[in-house]
Every structure is written in structure tokens, then in C-alpha cells.
Amino acid sequence: MLTVGLDVGGTKVLGVAIDPRDPGTIVAEHRVPTPDGGAGLVDVLVGLAGALGASPQAVGVGIPGLVDRSGTLHMGPHLRQLRDVPLAQLLTDRLGVPATVDNDANCHAVGEQAAGAAAGADESLVVSFGTGIGAGIVTGGRILRGAHGFAGEPGHMVVDPNGPPCPCGKRGCWERLASGTGLARLARDAAVAGRLDAVVARAGGDPEAVSGEHVTASARAGDKEAQAVLDALARWIALGLANLTNVLDPEVIVIGGGLVDAADLLLPEVRTQFATLVLGGEKRPVVPIVPAVLGEHAGAIGAALLPEGTGSAA
Ligand SMILES: [Zn+2]
Numbered sequence: 001m002l003t004v005g006l007d008v009g010g011t012k013v014l015g016v017a018i019d020p021r022d023p024g025t026i027v028a029e030h031r032v033p034t035p036d037g038g039a040g041l042v043d044v045l046v047g048l049a050g051a052l053g054a055s056p057q058a059v060g061v062g063i064p065g066l067v068d069r070s071g072t073l074h075m076g077p078h079l080r081q082l083r084d085v086p087l088a089q090l091l092t093d094r095l096g097v098p099a100t101v102d103n104d105a106n107c108h109a110v111g112e113q114a115a116g117a118a119a120g121a122d123e124s125l126v127v128s129f130g131t132g133i134g135a136g137i138v139t140g141g142r143i144l145r146g147a148h149g150f151a152g153e154p155g156h157m158v159v160d161p162n163g164p165p166c167p168c169g170k171r172g173c174w175e176r177l178a179s180g181t182g183l184a185r186l187a188r189d190a191a192v193a194g195r196l197d198a199v200v201a202r203a204g205g206d207p208e209a210v211s212g213e214h215v216t217a218s219a220r221a222g223d224k225e226a227q228a229v230l231d232a233l234a235r236w237i238a239l240g241l242a243n244l245t246n247v248l249d250p251e252v253i254v255i256g257g258g259l260v261d262a263a264d265l266l267l268p269e270v271r272t273q274f275a276t277l278v279l280g281g282e283k284r285p286v287v288p289i290v291p292a293v294l295g296e297h298a299g300a301i302g303a304a305l306l307p308e309g310t311g312s313a314a
Helices: 041-051 087-095 104-115 180-192 197-202 212-220 224-248 258-277 295-308
Strands: 003-008 012-018 026-033 058-063 073-075 099-103 124-129 133-139 252-256 289-291
Touching: 003 041, 003 104, 003 295, 012 041, 012 295, 026 041, 026 295, 041 087, 058 087, 058 104, 058 295, 087 099, 099 104, 099 295, 104 124, 104 133, 104 252, 104 295, 124 224, 124 258, 133 224, 180 197, 180 212, 180 224, 180 258, 197 212, 197 224, 212 224, 212 258, 224 252, 224 258, 252 258, 258 289
Parallel strands: 003 058, 058 099, 124 252, 252 289
Antiparallel strands: 003 012, 012 026, 124 133
């Protein structure tokens, strides 16, 4: 038996076929560009499912945005043309097999729990730090979906009411401070303030041009000022993880997304700060904070497992 998982990203849709009994083995894989604004997405997904040549028994889709329990996408930040689209129903009708749709971060968590860094954990938290923050919460072995399907959006927890504005309309959301966007801001602020000479040199001498990549490259070369910026980022990451742990008490926290490339520079300080910020840090079991292992495949593998029962079948 095979199922197909389709992970809709900002630039590409990655499709895989797997046997759900062996989720770590990808039977077929294919990718296509994400259509601009999401126009014609259903046609693209149907074509991609066909290109995998798998004759699947079911199809799962992970998509960035608010997906309700019926598999309707209410809105996605990068899919402007899709509003209140009953994706699961449309795909079921077109494909002739049951289609299930869930938020992409939930799919990442399902994938890491089934075959990745959270394997074997019934209580886990998978947080992806990219331009923003996506998260999936697994509790009792299943994704926590909430009353309407919108649970697991900690990126918009306010952690600094006087912090930078967020596109969501609030200020100081966690994802403004602890993501790749947050790293770029911390780096520019430090550079403009006259610190980070070596990092500014990497950016061609322009403090305004400093990026997160310049900081991590410089820190990896031993620059203490660059490492200090990463330590400041680590504190913001740890603050949100500690808040979530106080609520959810996970067995393991898995860190994914683009920042995972700098895990060796970030995670030691994240763990140190986490231990001081979480309630009763020295009195409770250590919560491992570990990098994701499935990389870009996590979301598609998780999507392929949605029909197993964690998502929203039409
Ligand atoms: Zn926000």
C-alpha cells in the first residue's frame, strides 16, 4: 500500500510516495514550482500526484496557512489567490482517492515523529525557524489540532509587547524575534551600532547589508562578536521554547527550518538559556532540544501519513 504526500512550500511543491508502514523509505519523489500566489494550485497538485506514478490509496497535503478540520484552506500568507478553498474536497473529487489537508508545520511534526528526530516520543514539539516560525505539537501520539484546526501557531505568541511590528498586526511576536528575520535584525542593529567589524567586512563594508548568513559564517570562523549576536538570538529562541514547555511538557523538542544549518552555533546557548527560563529548570527532567533529521522531506513524509488518521479527511 502506498500513500502520496505533497508539501506546498514557498517556492516548490515536493511530492513523495511512501508505504505508511515504513515511512522512512521514500518510494518515489518529484517536485514542481509553487504557482505564484497559489493560482491553479489544485491542477498542480493533481499533476504532481500523477507524476509520482504510485497509484496511491490516499493523498495528504501540507500547506502553509490556516487549514480547518474539513481540509478547507482559509488563508495562506503566500497563497493570496486562495481564500476559503475546500482543498481536501476538490482533490478527493479530482483524484478519486481520499485526500487530506493539514497545515505544513503539522506535517513536519508528523514526519519527524514517525521517522525522524522525535521518533518514539508521544509528546513532542517540532518548531521550524525560517523566515517565520512554524510549529507542530504532538500530544498523546497525535497532532494537537485544537477546536477548529488552528492550534500550533506559537510564532505569533507576543514575547515583547514593545517589540518590532509583525505582519499579523501585533508587535513583538516570537517569530519577529527568534527567526531568521530576527537574526537579521539583531545583526543589523549591532552592525549599525558599530560592533561586528568582521561581519560588516563580509557584507562588503555596509552595515545595512549584514545578513544572518554573514553572522553565522563569521561566528564559525571564531568571531566572538558574531557569536554574541547568535547568543542573543538563542535567548529569544529559548524564551519561546520555555513558555511552550511550561504549557505542554514535551519529551523532546525538535528544531527545524533554515536556522538548523547553524544548530551547532545556536543550540548550546539555547539549551543553557532554556534551563534558566523553564519553570523549575533544575528540578525537572532535561528536555532534549535536538535538530530535525529529515530535512526538506519531513513535510512531505508527514503529509503522506495524514490519511492514517491525524488530519482532516474530506
Ligand atoms: Zn504576529
